[in-house]
Amino acid sequence: MDVTGILDEHKNRFKSIQVERLVPVEFDLGLMACFDVNMIDEAQLRASQKARDTYLQELSREGAQLMINELFSLPTTVDEDSVYATLPAIRTVLPREKPAPKEKPMTRWEKFAKIKNIQNKKKSRMVYDEEKAEWRPRFGFKGVNNDDQKPWLIEVPGNADPYDDQYKARREEKKERIDKNARRAQRNFEENLAVEKGMKPRDMRKRELQSALVLSKGSTASMGKFDDKLAGEPKVKGLKRKFDPLVKNSDKEKSNNMEILNRVSKGEAKTTSVVNVRKAQRAINNAKRSKKQEK
Amino acid sequence: MLLKPSKAKNARAKRFLVNRDPKIVENGKTALFVRGSTTSQVILDTLKDLYSLRKPDAINFTKKNEIHPFDSETSIEFFARKNDSSLFAVGMHSKKRPHNLILGRTFNYSILDMIELGVERCTTMQEFKAQTCAVGMKPLMVFNGEAFNQNEDLVRLKSILLDFFRGEAADKVSLKGLEYVITVTAGPPGANGETGLVFFRTYTTTLKKSGSRQPRVELEEMGPSLDLRVRRVRAPAEEMWKQAIKMPRELNVVKTKNISRDGLGDKYGRIHVGKQEINKIQTRKVKALKKHLDAKPAKKQKTSDDMADSD
Numbered sequence: 001m002d003v004t005g006i007l008d009e010h011k012n013r014f015k016s017i018q019v020e021r022l023v024p025v026e027f028d029l030g031l032m033a034c035f036d037v038n039m040i041d042e043a044q045l046r047a048s049q050k051a052r053d054t055y056l057q058e059l060s061r062e063g064a065q066l067m068i069n070e071l072f073s074l075p076t077t078v079d080e081d082s083v084y085a086t087l088p089a090i091r092t093v094l095p096r097e098k099p100a101p102k103e104k105p106m107t108r109w110e111k112f113a114k115i116k117n118i119q120n121k122k123k124s125r126m127v128y129d130e131e132k133a134e135w136r137p138r139f140g141f142k143g144v145n146n147d148d149q150k151p152w153l154i155e156v157p158g159n160a161d162p163y164d165d166q167y168k169a170r171r172e173e174k175k176e177r178i179d180k181n182a183r184r185a186q187r188n189f190e191e192n193l194a195v196e197k198g199m200k201p202r203d204m205r206k207r208e209l210q211s212a213l214v215l216s217k218g219s220t221a222s223m224g225k226f227d228d229k230l231a232g233e234p235k236v237k238g239l240k241r242k243f244d245p246l247v248k249n250s251d252k253e254k255s256n257n258m259e260i261l262n263r264v265s266k267g268e269a270k271t272t273s274v275v276n277v278r279k280a281q282r283a284i285n286n287a288k289r290s291k292k293q294e295k
Numbered sequence: 296m297l298l299k300p301s302k303a304k305n306a307r308a309k310r311f312l313v314n315r316d317p318k319i320v321e322n323g324k325t326a327l328f329v330r331g332s333t334t335s336q337v338i339l340d341t342l343k344d345l346y347s348l349r350k351p352d353a354i355n356f357t358k359k360n361e362i363h364p365f366d367s368e369t370s371i372e373f374f375a376r377k378n379d380s381s382l383f384a385v386g387m388h389s390k391k392r393p394h395n396l397i398l399g400r401t402f403n404y405s406i407l408d409m410i411e412l413g414v415e416r417c418t419t420m421q422e423f424k425a426q427t428c429a430v431g432m433k434p435l436m437v438f439n440g441e442a443f444n445q446n447e448d449l450v451r452l453k454s455i456l457l458d459f460f461r462g463e464a465a466d467k468v469s470l471k472g473l474e475y476v477i478t479v480t481a482g483p484p485g486a487n488g489e490t491g492l493v494f495f496r497t498y499t500t501t502l503k504k505s506g507s508r509q510p511r512v513e514l515e516e517m518g519p520s521l522d523l524r525v526r527r528v529r530a531p532a533e534e535m536w537k538q539a540i541k542m543p544r545e546l547n548v549v550k551t552k553n554i555s556r557d558g559l560g561d562k563y564g565r566i567h568v569g570k571q572e573i574n575k576i577q578t579r580k581v582k583a584l585k586k587h588l589d590a591k592p593a594k595k596q597k598t599s600d601d602m603a604d605s606d
Binding site: 082 | 297316317318319321324381400434438439441443453454461465466467473476478482492496498502503504505506508509510511513514516520531536540542543
């Protein structure tokens with residue numbers, strides 16, 4: 001029995017899904033995009049608005065059909081409500097929104113722990129408070145370490161002055177611990193910043209101190225003129241003013257004056273290409289440093 | 296003392312900041328729609344329709360802003376930082392550049408590249424009677440014309456449009472959700488070789504039975520339909536582009552060889568053992584297995600045979 005006739009008849013009941021293209025169309029199924037490089041009928045595009053739109057619609061339909069054909073032949077997974085096609089990875093190179101995340105620099109303690117192979121033991125966040133018969137956080141809001149009244153009675157140590165306030169001492173000790181932690185955090189931050197900038201932490205700290213010193217010198221009424229000098233105090237380099245001699249070559253004087261006139265009449269930027277040497281030097285130094293850091 | 300960057304004061308603020316941090320796998324890009332100081336109805340319609348295509352990952356500025364991205368980058372970069380967005384569309388209108396639409400993207404809150412388009416004709420979604428697609432659907436994108444591979448401006452336009460409408464990265468797509476198509480067609484170039492018009496069209500799809508696995512697609516124009524003329528183009532700085540397309544190391548996962556897992560989560564390893572040299576294996580030391588003992592009787596046999604032959 002010949003089935004081809006029946007099959008053809010069955011097929012002819014529907015419109016075709018075949019699209020003919022001279023050059024095969026490129027797909028990027030990860031983006032659900034296709035790129036058709038075949039010739040476009042330019043006459044149609046130059047024709048009237050209506051003819052152009054119908055041509056574009058037909059062109060788009062064929063493009064969409066090609067893509068639907070591809071998408072429907074991808075491997076699928078079935079969910080409760082729909083059928084999902086698994087998309088391949090995208091092929092077109094598209095830029096990211098932000099650079100890849102940087103690794104967080106290690107603190108001094110973390111470096112030390114790594115060398116000594118000290119593992120971090122995970123403590124539970126909640127601690128059972130027997131007195132109040134409830135679970136409370138180890139630290140933070142309503143934490144057990146915030147209880148200043150605990151223990152409410154403190155024995156005076158044998159060698160201590162009996163009139164010292166032991167409760168105050170306890171409070172101050174805690175504050176001291178918190179401050180010490182903050183100082184350590186600050187040191188870690190400064191050291192890691194220096195490494196990031198490609199400097200030695202000690203050098204950077206020295207530079208910071210010196211610039212702070214120079215600033216503080218200028219904060220008295222006499223601009224630090226009568227202040228005591230410190231050992232190894234940096235010498236402040238000011239701007240040296242240079243004056244031309246009063247009597248000089250008349251040609252040079254003339255050209256100088258002409259330059260000033262030009263600058264006034266035509267504007268600064270057009271007449272001279274003035275480079276701020278200090279600024280340029282700084283830019284070069286910064287570029288060098290960042291290059292070093294990349295290495 | 297160098298000042299440490301301030302820390303978030305509460306968990307909500309911390310969550311907000313962490314959400315903005317760079318990620319290995321990024322979330323979808325947010326687009327910003329900004330109006331310039333002077334606008335026309337055409338450009339307003341265009342912005343509105345593009346905004347409704349981009350929803351919900353889009354922020355629409357409804358007030359005018361004195362903004363000229365090609366002349367000064369600062370204000371658009373400021374907006375990008377404030378809104379944590381990396382795509383922008385700026386619409387403006389002037390005598391010199393009528394119905395001006397600027398599409399661009401930023402990398403790390405500074406402008407990467409942008410393209411300026413003149414909107415020569417805009418037919419809005421409202422003017423078409425077709426049903427619009429649901430919000431937040433991913434479109435199919437069709438680029439027609441060889442110019443999209445050859446003309447430098449159009450290559451840039453293609454890249455920006457792909458980025459603009461791709462939506463969130465997904466590894467699977469619902470076959471029911473293929474609701475609309477965006478086609479971009481490069482028109483014939485001008486007499487002096489300048490870039491021709493670009494036709495931007497959007498259609499809704501209806502999938503019909505075709506007697507096979509793949510359905511037949513029919514399209515109906517949905518809008519916006521734009522005829523665009525390319526004006527100024529800002530290509531990305533080479534160094535910045537390199538940075539932007541750099542993949543994080545974590546994403547280039549090297550497949551480990553010889554390790555597999557089955558459906559139950561059991562791990563299987565395939566081990567390669569070197570060639571076994573049976574001759575050299577140390578076995579139990581017994582007198583009977585000694586080498587010279589095997590060899591001797593053989594020799595004896597041989598000699599007796601020899602003698603027999605000679606006899």
